[in-house]
Amino acid sequence: MRMRRCGRLAGAFLLASALAAPLAWANRADDTMVVAFQREVVNLDYLYTTSQEHVILSDLTDDRLFDVDPKTNDIRPMLATGYQYVDDLTLDVTLREGVHFHSGAAFTADDVVYTYQWVLNPDSNARASGTVTRWLRSVEKLGPYKVRFHLKSIYPLALRDMARRIPIRRNGAYQVDGKDDRGAQALHPDGLGPYRVAAFQPGQRAELVRFDGYYQDSPKGRPAIGRIVTRTIPDWGTQQAELMSGGVDWAYDMPLDVAQSMEATGRAVRLSGSSLRLSFVVLDAAGVSGNTALTDVKVRRALNYAVNRKAISEFLIGGAAQPIVAACHPLQFGCAQDVASYPYDPAKAKALLKEAGYDASKPLELWAYRDRAVAEAVAADWTAAGVNVKLRYGQLASLDQARAGGKIPAYIGSWANGGTADTAMIARVHFGDTDRNLSRNADVAKAVMDAERTNDPAQRAAHYRKALQTIADQAYWVPLFAYSVNYLTSPDLQFPVPADGLPRLFEASWKPAK
Amino acid sequence: MTNQDKTLAAGLAATAPPPAAEPDFDAQRRQAFWRRVRGHRGLQAGAAILLALLAVAVFAPWLAPHDPNAQSLAYRLLPPAWSEGGSWTYLLGTDQVGRDYLSRLIYGTRISLVVGFGAASIGCLIGVTLGVCAGYFGGRIDSLVSFLLTSQLALPGLLLAMALVFIIGPSLWVVIGIIGGLHWTYYLVVTRTSTMRLRQLDFVAAARAIGSSRRQILWHEILPNLLNQIIVVFTFEVGIAVLAEAALSFLGVGIQPPTPSWGLMIAEGKMAIFHRPWLVVLPGMALFLLVIGANLLGDGLRDVTSPEKRN
């Protein structure tokens, strides 16, 4: 009696699961692309967020004054149709007419002024403020479609910062019931982008629908896909399972092994593209941590020779990953490649260490917080050269705490360059006056700062070349590689791989049905 | 001979020793003890497993075919030799940086045994001390110990581990200390109850009557009678400590790479379980073997030393 009942139950389970498994790739039929994110999206207002998932979403729901062409790295018009530098500290911008917000309100100069004044206002506590307050003094309206920006000093990246960081908000968007409310645009932003927010469950799911009132001359074009749903699935295993069963059409930035395994099942297409994100080891050349072993340039050069960058980028990251020689990404403006390089040579590394009289009995702490396999590979390479490496792999917040306290002799850092192809993005933070600068070289710092004080590209490039050559010569870093980003898509989806590693989901489309 | 035997021999009131008392070193009793050991399969199995693992740990450099830390990035993630794509140089396959899995499993035995015995010892020290004090002195000290016990149980081990690993540094000894410091409660409960019971027995009163100091009483009268139970708890705690270390390493706040901890190996293999399950299955089986050996031994010791309480 009991056995028969068990048999029937088991049968019911199997039948239920067979029926429950959705028809693969039904999403094309209802023109909905389901996207998986690993990290939670809790706020849709990009003025108040920073991580890459928020950038992707903001690209869909918001527009900015300018846009950067990913292929040519040039500024191109978006909400602004033109600009003019009246003098080095005054920038006039002409705005596009005939543009509307998702709510229907017309876009005018008032919106631009309101947005930038909000960001400049210290009480707004916008995350984007820091980017803008550094160089912008004030903004004023010149006419219904004309705005003037007053800069504090000469700043060559003004347009880029505006293009990457400041989505335009409607005039009065943060005014609720007569009071300022910073969270007013968090759940249902009223934007100018090609998609509008239909539903949002913070941390779990967002549903975006194509905005039919989007202006025609946008550099983004008119999106092909009518609806995008983003789901947060933090576990790679679950993402894989969902891809296999058709619950998700697009996922990105998964480790190489996961991507290759999924590709092998035949149920997903693997794409890989380059990324502006870099990986590098920062060495405590100034002895900030009290460990004087790395103050000797021979030791630092030895550590450079000891690492097999080629193997690491080829086998651990794969795809479009490539080793780097300078402390910047080759695609960035000003990233001179004619700097001292240290090809993999363990024998030379050992010889240099001996010459420097390196004391191998003292442990060298190497901190890392991501890409454990890379950290282990670097540690193993250094160990093979005769260094007593102690790997400390933990959380980013702990690493930052320790670095601020001057406790770290060497760490593996990663920098995404904010999606901006200009050396300033990485040089300022790592060689200027910050706690990430473990080299404390005043000349390099001056060169890096000078490169941001002139608008002349030739002069800027010269400053950066000087800085980068010193950095490589003194081996302040062990530059490792530029990342490759892996994408997994449904076979029905056509997705152009971005050169700068920033997925532009509005460019996706369905392949024609067979 | 212990003081207990002396007082018995002197003809003072002999009360029945508590069931957990050490068997009298009378030849007959000893023979009975060993007979029970010989007949207890579980005890033998457990002891055999532990001895085998100990041998693996000690002879690791001779048993392991490769250096467990030697990476070869070009040969990463190879499956075991009998699967498609496997190679006989790497019998059980390789991990994500190309290290031989069999060698890492073998060397991992060392880590697990050191952590298991080390943490169990630290827990023993703390728990027995607190338990005996609480049980013997009672009153305020007992309340304080009770407070410590509840606080320790209520504080999440994960948080403590993460914070301490950050503040002090992630060395093997820090991990052992943390686990030992979180697993002394079992010792406390057992020794406290037994001490409370022992304290009231006549031989202790007799010892006090002849003028033994408190320290002498604790050391010579109480402790020897607790030894059995302590040993049993110790063997269980070895298993618990091994599992705790595996869990902490799994969550990323335990043993640091590249040390081959079985828990860390499971954590590193977790992402690939759909396509490369051996990365997770093998270390887990090793953990299971070690812990079951310890538990069988503990159960066996308990049965053999106090057959009335067989459970």
Next chain:
Amino acid sequence: MLRFALKRLGLAVLVALAVSFATFLLLNLATDPAQAIAGENAEPELVAQIRHEYGFDRPFMERYGSWLADAVRGDFGRSYYWHDSVSQLVLKHAPPTIRLALMALMVTVLVAIPLGVIAALRPNSAVDRLALGIAVSAQAIPNFWLGLMLVILFSVMLPIFPVSGDTSWLHYVLPALVLGTSSVPAVMRLTRAGLIEVMGSDYVRTARAKGYRGIELLARHALRNAILPIVSVLAVQLGQKFGGSVIVESIFAINGLGRLTLQSILGSDIPTVQMLIFIFAIVFILMNFLADVLNALLDPRIRMG
């Protein structure tokens, strides 16, 4: 009885205070929450801005004091990461954990008690040895490994259960199995021991003499007396389930309190961690209190001690 309860309550408050202080101290020593909030690629100005905005540059005791003052009034602040108040966040994440804990308890009861009963009825038989063998094995399996194995077997190889998530009751089966098996050995042994003792007691012998047999004897007389210590152990186990759910919820992507705890600790979301630790401590103490009360009912001597 009242004095007993009051003493326990006092202990609970003291423990909760000590634990919350220790947690606050550890979190602030070990991480930099400003950097965690700012994100990986935040520029130093942003980190400094956040540090000032959230008041991380205030002295430690002042920050703990203001947290405590608010907490006593029921205001646990806002999460640094989510934009809800912590209380709302906890309320949202509580149902999955409660469901999971109850289902795990059900698994324990359905597996351990029948096993213990069967083993007790035929001590030292093959069945008894099998039951003990199961108990010993269940104690030795690492729970996170068991979880991963079950996923491989029943979600990938045989797609019966979903891999992860918490949208349907099917999603809870595998996690409940994992969480429940960890309690099975203890409860089974206790059932077996307790039942053996009761079966040999005068009360049961009298019942047998009166003519009760089999199931009726078992249910009406034996179990009723053996049940109290079992229930008290189950209460303690239930209290531990909330803490033990951290790993299980992470593996199975269940949006419960355990997973929230892990995410909050790793992400330096201090207000959330503070409230969660507080709650876990209270639940744990409450369950222990319940167990103590049950034991006291059973044995009046303990009440006096």
